[in-house]
Amino acid sequence: QKEVEQNSGPLSVPEGAIASLNCTYSDRGSQSFFWYRQYSGKSPELIMSIYSNGDKEDGRFTAQLNKASQYVSLLIRDSQPSDSATYLCAVNKGAAGNKLTFGGGTRVLVKP
Amino acid sequence: DTEVTQTPKHLVMGMTNKKSLKCEQHMGHRAMYWYKQKAKKPPELMFVYSYEKLSINESVPSRFSPECPNSSLLNLHLHALQPEDSALYLCASSYGSSGSSYNEQFFGPGTRLTVL
Numbered sequence: 635q636k637e638v639e640q641n642s643g644p645l646s647v648p649e650g651a652i653a654s655l656n657c658t659y660s661d662r663g664s665q666s667f668f669w670y671r672q673y674s675g676k677s678p679e680l681i682m683s684i685y686s687n688g689d690k691e692d693g694r695f696t697a698q699l700n701k702a703s704q705y706v707s708l709l710i711r712d713s714q715p716s717d718s719a720t721y722l723c724a725v726n727k728g729a730a731g732n733k734l735t736f737g738g739g740t741r742v743l744v745k746p
Numbered sequence: 747d748t749e750v751t752q753t754p755k756h757l758v759m760g761m762t763n764k765k766s767l768k769c770e771q772h773m774g775h776r777a778m779y780w781y782k783q784k785a786k787k788p789p790e791l792m793f794v795y796s797y798e799k800l801s802i803n804e805s806v807p808s809r810f811s812p813e814c815p816n817s818s819l820l821n822l823h824l825h826a827l828q829p830e831d832s833a834l835y836l837c838a839s840s841y842g843s844s845g846s847s848y849n850e851q852f853f854g855p856g857t858r859l860t861v862l
Contacts (some may be wrong), residue, residue: 666849678789678838678855722788724851732777732840732849733802736788 635660638725640737647744653710655740657723660704666726667699667706672739673719678682682708747772750854752837757833758860761827767857769820769837778820779851780812781836795820796842827861834858 638659647653656671666685670678682697684690684706690697696709706725710717723737750771759765767797769778777796794802795814809831811823820837838851 668850670853677834680850680852683850718826731792732796732842732851734851736761738778739788 635641636737637661637735637736640721640723642738643741643743645740647710647713647740647742648653649713649715649744649746651711651713653717653742653744655708655710655723655742656705657707657737658705659723659727659735660705660725661705661725662701662705664685664701664725664727667697668697668724668726668734669697669706669708670722670724671719672722678722686732705739710742713742715746718742718744750837750852752835754856754857755855756858756860758862759824759827760862764823764825764828766824767822767835767837767859769822769854770818771839771854772818772854773839773852775839775841775852776817777840777849778814779838779840780820780822781838781853783834783836787857789803792847793822795802806829814833821825824859827859829861832859832861 647724669682671681684697684699692703694711720741721741722739724734755766775779780792783789792806798814809826813821834856836856837854840851
């Protein structure tokens with residue numbers, strides 16, 4: 635079992651719809667959770683961080699964390715063609731050294 | 747200013763060359779990282795520096811040699827690389843090495859390395 639798992643996609647979403655991305659992790663001791671957006675040929679860009687159970691909203695993005703079920707999700711509301719990218723879920727176990735473990739990424743395609 | 751800069755943007759080198767990648771941040775961050783990313787794969791951690799000391803080496807071959815001259819700078823010295831080392835090399839920084847409130851990592855634009 636991979637430490638952090640994501641559906642590779644592509645997730646095809648009509649413009650204006652909600653894109654829902656999921657991520658599961660294996661280590662129950664994980665403490666911090668992050669979503670990065672990566673455009674083709676570019677570096678990852680941090681879009682959301684979440685540390686406690688529940689929802690966290692930032693603009694059109696909502697991150698949801700459920701530590702009991704060991705999953706974290708990202709919702710993108712009113713999806714735009716510019717949201718087309720690969721979304722990487724990253725998990726930090728919280729141990730010294732601040733090591734991030736990434737999932738394989740979900741490719742999202744927003745169609746006009 | 748949440749910016750991490752990396753130079754050069756692109757690098758082509760032969761297997762016998764010695765080159766260096768450079769990374770700089772001015773956010774007051776005390777942890778800096780090197781990642782390697784192959785096409786269609788997630789970033790893989792190589793090294794972590796915390797307060798200018800090497801805290802994690804993910805069993806990286808010795809042909810990659812990191813250096814942290816000060817809290818703002820991070821170098822990666824390359825020597826005798828192999829074609830399979832061709833990848834996007836990413837530098838990142840974060841406020842501190844532990845504590846959930848401060849470990850957001852911010853990436854630089856990367857250096858695209860090609861080894862011939």
